[in-house]
Amino acid sequence: MFNMSRFDLARQRRGLTKRELAHRLDVTDRTISNWYSNQEVDDRILQKAAEILDFPVNFFYGDDFEKVEAQAVSFRALSKMTAKKRDMAISQTILAEMLSKWIDQNFDLPAPDVPDLHELRNDVSIDNFQSLDEIDEDNEQYYLEFSFPEICAETLRKAWGLGEQPIGNLIALLESKGIRVFSLTNDAQDVDACCRWTNDRPFIFLNTSKTAERCRFDLAHELGHLVMHKHGVVEGIQEQEANAFASAFLMPRRSISAEPIRSPSLKSIVMKKSIWRVSAAALTYRYHKLGIISTWNATSIYKQLAQRGKNNEPNPIAHETSLLLDKVFQALSDEKFQLSELTNALNITLEEINNLTFHIASKRYNLEAERRRSMLTVI
Incomplete structure (x- = not known):
């Protein structure tokens, strides 16, 4: 019908x-x-x-399909997004979840291990933080306002056994905890990332056209929504909270504070950014909010970065991709599984699958050969 x-x-x-x-x-x-x-x-x-x-x-x-309301999806940078772009992104998430369901039916993969931390909001205050004597009044206000995401980031790192160390492949970490990560296509340029819970499975959808550093921050931002805002958001501050969480999760306070910069400059920031795999701007912001560098130093570094241009990240890192999806398609290829069987099961095109999976399908398969095979019919 x-x-x-x-x-x-x-x-x-x-x-x-x-x-x-x-x-x-x-x-x-x-x-x-x-x-x-x-x-x-x-x-x-x-x-x-x-x-x-x-x-x-x-x-x-x-x-x-299960109807998905726009308010059920946490979008990064929703304010600059048109309804058309939003709906394009939501439709992609539904197709990705359909693919995820097929994968679950055919593979034994990690169950979700993502704690719900929203109740910590009632328990945190500036008293939770130690060694903040050097923070000026403005930065202290920042911690008073964003102590909740700071504590959530520290709590999640502890729960996942990450300690204070830098995070290598963030996508791989999220997937190991049962979070499904799919890519958005380039025709959703205005959508940086989005996430939602579906049937107790957390999903993150990422626009990979940004710099690798920006993609990692977007992933951490969406992770913040998943752990802090599962039961709804606090009107007006949810995006700021997710940003604060991402900053604290990727650049833990104790480790950053233990490595002060003696001569703050763009050069010294660039030397440090490769350790934490974040943008120079994000690291500068974190150092400034922790009181490690002055407002004057931070402003000077921001100006130098602005002169380079928005997408000209100094000493850029490589983009991350999905290790889970790569292993899935490698296993299918090893078993001589034809992608036409998958397209027939889902009734979507090979290109759609490839776009949702970080182009991993094209890495593991000859898509043109698979496309010709899918067009064959038995008479």
């Missing part, structure tokens, strides 16, 4: 309004409205719509 919710998801995935789709199909706006009202589409026009939307016709005849 034709499923209009799936048709609507495919439309949103391609970033088309109903009117834009009608124009592409050479039908009236009323025709599209009638489809939604009657839940019926002419087979000939449906075939053309499938070609425009780049979804197999069979995709429109599957079961309902």
Whole structure:
């Protein structure tokens, strides 16, 4: 039976309004409205719509997806995002979760180990922090306001046995704790990252077009939402809290404080950033908030970074990718599993799968050969 919710998801995935789709199909706006009202589409026009939307016709005849409200997804930088871009991202997350469900059915993977820390909000204060004598009044106010995410970051590091050491591959760490990480496509440029809980499984969706350092911070930011805001957010400060959590989780206070910079400069920051695998700006901010470098020093470094340009990160690190998905596709390849079986099971294209999986499918498979194989039919 034709499923209009799936048709609507495919439309949103391609970033088309109903009117834009009608124009592409050479039908009236009323025709599209009638489809939604009657839940019926002419087979000939449906075939053309499938070609425009780049979804197999069979995709429109599957079961309902669980409806995802925009407020159920924590978006990074939501304020600069249009509703169309938001809906494009949400549709991608639904497809990724569909792929994740198939993976769960075929592989034995780590169960979620992500604590719910929202109750710590009632227990923290400036008294939780030691050795803050050198912090000036402005920075002390920062800790009074963001002691909750600071304590959450320290608590999670302790729970996961990370100590105070730098984190190597952050995606690998998250996946080892049962968090599924998928990539967003480049047509969702305005979406840095987003996350949500689905059936007690945490998901993070990442735009990999940013610098590697920015991607790591976005991942830590979304992790903050998962552990602090599972039961809803505190209006107005959730994004600031997630940023504070990311800073504290990637650059733990005690370790950073134990390594002061004698002559603060961009050069000295760049030397330190490779240790923590964060951007020079993020490390400068952390040193400043901990009172290790002065406001004047921080401002001077920010100006030098601005002169380099937004995407010209000094001494850049390599992008991380999913080790879990790489192992999944390697195992499938070793078993001579054809990706056409996966595309037939999910009724989405190879390109869609590749885009959601950090292009790992193309690394492990010859996609062109798989594409030709998927087009073959048995007579």
